[in-house]
Amino acid sequence: xxxxxxxxxxxxxxxxxxxxxxxxxxxxxxxxxxxxxxxxxxxxxxxxxxxxxxxxxxxxxxxxxxxxxxxxxxxxxxxxxxxxxxxxxxxxxxxxxxxxxxxxxxxxxxxxxxxxxxxxxxxxxxxxxxxxxxxxxxxxxxxxxxxxxxxx
Numbered sequence: 001x002x003x004x005x006x007x008x009x010x011x012x013x014x015x016x017x018x019x020x021x022x023x024x025x026x027x028x029x030x031x032x033x034x035x036x037x038x039x040x041x042x043x044x045x046x047x048x049x050x051x052x053x054x055x056x057x058x059x060x061x062x063x064x065x066x067x068x069x070x071x072x073x074x075x076x077x078x079x080x081x082x083x084x085x086x087x088x089x090x091x092x093x094x095x096x097x098x099x100x101x102x103x104x105x106x107x108x109x110x111x112x113x114x115x116x117x118x119x120x121x122x123x124x125x126x127x128x129x130x131x132x133x134x135x136x137x138x139x140x141x142x143x144x145x146x147x148x149x150x151x152x
Contacts, residue, residue: 004046012047014131015096016055024094027051028081030065030074042066045148047125059120068117071105072113076121079137090125092134099130106133 004012014031017150019027028043030041044064051057065081068074075095082089095105106127113120121141127136 004043004050008043008047009050011097012051014057016057018094018096019057019061026061027057028063028065028078030068030078032067034041034069037067043070044088058114069150071101071109072116072118072121075109075120075135076117076141077112079141082137083096083139083142089137092126092136093122094128095133095135096131098135102127102129102131102133117143118144 015024015027015029018024029044029047032038033042033048044066048059048062048064051062054060063081065074065077068077078093082085082093093107095102097105106114108126110120110123119140121138122135123138124136
């Protein structure tokens, strides 16, 4: 029954802080209707609403990726968006999240991606701080799983 939990709001504030410092020209929020199971709220949509209405970021700056179910598909779908919209693929993508999720991304994401997707949808994953990680999109992200009805 909560559209955006406090952890999600904190992640939004952290991302907006980097945007306002000029570290990113736009923000992509990613997440689906998954937390909690069968929630009526879409995480990416709710994050964008919060960033625009509460944190004052112009609507055109915030893009949504509403189909991800977990971090592996967050990175895959974001990589696809970067290619699709002709964003510069030679510039790193900055992931801003909480410390535990950042640690998970750095320590386990590659193995999880190989297990769940059969490939790694990014390259050059690098820990920048306790809450920041960077990566570059990879063309491998375009491999579609025909057996997954939620693979956009």
